[in-house]
Amino acid sequence: MDKFTNDLQDFDPIKVGVNLRFERNKAGFSISKLAQDVKISAGKISYLENGQRSKMQIDDIQSIADALNIPISNILNDDALIKPPIEKYYGDIDLILQFIAAGLLNEAPKLIDVLKQKLNSTESKWLQPALLFIEAELHISSGESDKAMQTFSFISNMNGHHTLLNHYKVRALNALACNSFKKHHITDALLYTKRALMFSDKNLSAEQRSNTYYNMSLLYGLVGYTDIAIMHGKNAEILSHDNTVYLTEIRFSLGILYMIQEDTEEAISYISEALGFYQKIKDITSIGNMYKCFYTLYRIDPHKYALVRTFFELDYLSVLNSDSVVQIDYLHTWIELMLEQNQFDHIGRYIDFCIETVDKMPARINYKTYWLASIFYKMTKQPIEMEHALSTALNYLDQSMVKEKAMILFELAKLREPESNSLYFEVSSLFQTFINDSERNRTLDQLLNLIPSLRY
Known part of the structure; x- marks a missing residue:
C-alpha cells in the first residue's frame, strides 16, 4: 500500500466526498457494508461523503x-486537489527536456535557471518531481549514469499523489528498468515495470502508459x-x-512474439505491416528497420522470401553505410544465421567488410565481429586465422564480459594445446558444455534482440 505525504488538507473535501459517493454507489456498496469491510466507522465515511473534515488519513x-x-x-484525483496552477509551466519543462535530448547541454541549464526564478516556494514543491527528472536527464547526457539512476530511484520513491508526480514516477521507474535491462538484470527490470504499472492510471498520458506496457x-x-508478452504488447498497441x-x-x-509462438500467419501480418510503413518513410533509420523486417520474414519462410537471401548475398554490402552501427549489427545477425545453416559462400566477404569498419565501431561491435570470424574460421578449418581472430576479440572485452573472455580463452587453449589431457583442461571443457547447455535457445535470443529496446 502506497503512503502519501499529501494529507486530506491538500484536497477539496466536497469534491473528495462527491468522488467517494459516486464510486461507492457504482460498486454497489452501502455505507454500512463498506464500513464493515474496511473497519472504519460508518459515521466517518458519511462525514467524508458530505464534504466534512474528519480525522481520516489518506491510508x-x-x-x-x-x-x-x-x-x-x-477518489483523490487532480480535480479535487487544492494546488497552485502549475500547468502553465509544463511547456517550459518540455522545452528543457527537448534541449537536453538534442544535446544542447550548455543552453539547458540556462532555461532551468529561468524556470526556477519564476517559481514561488509552493510551486517549487509541486514541480519537484519534474525538476529532479530534468536533473537526472542532465546526468545521463553528461555520462554520469550512476547519479542519474540515484535520482530516478529517489523520484520513484517520492511520497504523494497527483498526476504530475505519477507521470515522473512512471518515467523514472521505466528509466530504471532500461538501466537494468542494459545490464541484463531482467528480473529487476521487470519489477520496475510492474511498479510503473501501479501508477499508470487513466490520468497519465497514453504515451507513458504505452511505454510501460511495451516494456513489460x-x-x-x-x-x-x-502469452503474457503478447497481451501487454496489444495493450501498448491500443494506446x-x-x-x-x-x-x-x-x-x-x-x-516477433507471434513468430516465437509459432503463429506464422499473425507473425507475417504484423511484420509485413511494419515493413510497409518503413518502405514509405525511406530515411536512414527506416532502411535499417526494413532490413530487420526482411531478415525476420526470411526466417519465417526461406522459400517464399528467397529474394531476401539474394539481397543480402548480392546487394547488402553495396548499400551498407560503413558508419552505421545498426546496419553492422544486422549484418552480424545475418552471418549468425548463415553459420547456423552451414552456408559459407559469402561469409568471408561479410567478415572482411566488418573488419574494415572496426575503427568506426564501438568495442561491443568489434568483439562480435572477431568472435563471429573465429567461428567461421573454425568451421572452415582455418586455425591460424581463427587464433588471430580470437586474440583480437580479447582486446575489445570489458570487465563485465567474463563469460565471453572464458569462452575465447578456452577456444585458444584448444588451438594451442589440442592434445591436452590435464584436469584443468577437462574442467574447462565441462564448464563450456555447462554454459552452452544453460543458455536459452540461440534462435530465440536472436529474435528477441531484434525487438526495439525499452523506453521511458
Missing part, C-alpha cells in the same frame, strides 16, 4: 479504494512468457495509435 482512503477495487486516483511485453518475452512510429515498433515486436 484510510487507500483502504476504501482497495475495498471498492478502484485506484485511489478515482519485451521483458516477459525474454523470460519465456510469450499508441497517435504515434505511428511507436505503433510500428510495437507491431513489429508483436510479429
